[in-house]
């Protein structure tokens with residue numbers, strides 16, 4: 028069965044009682060499977076390796092700065108597109124890490140998480156009927172974001188186990204209606220960090236066909252191999268790339284909802300309008316705290332964070348393999364996509380729910396990362412942004428589960 032993302036769904040009768048009728052644009056996608064699995068985990072008291080949020084503390088510097096900002100009465104609306112301090116800190120961030128020159132006054136928008144960022148960008152830049160190319164497997168929001176903008180998502184399946192991006196296959200999907208390509212690196216859920224050759228291929232296609240790149244770089248600082256290369260830094264790409272990131276993963280503050288968008292001024296104007304009418308702005312005191320974190324945390328913070336994640340990866344991947352899952356070490360981000368064919372021939376959703384219930388470990392069913400659910404039916408995704416004890420406990424539970432079969 029094809030999981031379609033219809034832009035103008037036709038089901039939903041006009042005669043249906045108005046009390047039960049919902050807008051057609053919502054009929055093209057279902058509830059977030061990631062959040063649903065978090066609820067399933069709670070129900071069974073399972074270790075939640077489904078939703079990507081840390082169970083360890085955020086850096087003290089950020090927490091202190093947030094409390095200070097609230098006590099100093101930074102409690103009203105911030106400037107809609109972001110506080111001056113945070114936009115200035117973002118200028119320094121992009122100079123520090125990538126040698127980019129960024130104008131905070133004209134090129135940055137601060138949003139309620141990268142999730143709002145992606146939705147606002149598509150609503151602002153993609154016209155109904157235009158196509159947005161998404162690499163598959165993909166983070167589950169991109170399809171619905173395209174649908175909300177009445178665009179058509181076009182999927183490019185990447186092949187396991189390497190999930191390499193082949194520019195020729197990408198080029199074959201380009202049509203006169205292609206408006207944008209979404210690139211998420213380091214990647215959720217595959218863990219791929221796209222290399223220079225792959226990204227050069229994307230850049231060439233964008234330049235050749237006058238296409239925008241929308242990059243989701245939320246895991247930019249979490250990588251174990253290779254280097255993070257912002258597509259915007261490649262030749263001719265600065266003017267056609269929208270860079271999305273945020274504080275959630277870098278500073279372990281997923282609940283603060285601070286996302287960022289860097290885009291050329293003309294695009295930023297439209298993005299800011301959409302953002303303003305959607306949410307007015309991201310939480311003012313938390314923006315101040317993120318600015319402090321960006322400026323005050325030195326290289327050792329980033330090195331220790333990566334070392335911490337490397338140790339967590341080492342705690343989870345071998346445990347999964349021992350329990351009978353086929354999976355590789357991710358190059359970046361904090362997810363493992365695992366093939367469970369050796370353990371069960373159930374479909375991914377049935378198996379995920381059983382794993383939560385019987386093993387006490389909740390993953391995300393693989394089909395939620397594919398346009399055609401069958402492509403993910405032998406896969407589940409685990410996160411490892413958890414304390415070592417949490418991961419050890421999960422590993423033991425999975426080993427017991429596998430031993431009981």
Ligand code: GLN
Nearest residue numbers: 061062077078079080215
């Ligand atoms: N990005 C995280 C994940 O993939 C969290 C998603 C969310 O719930 N917003 O699990």
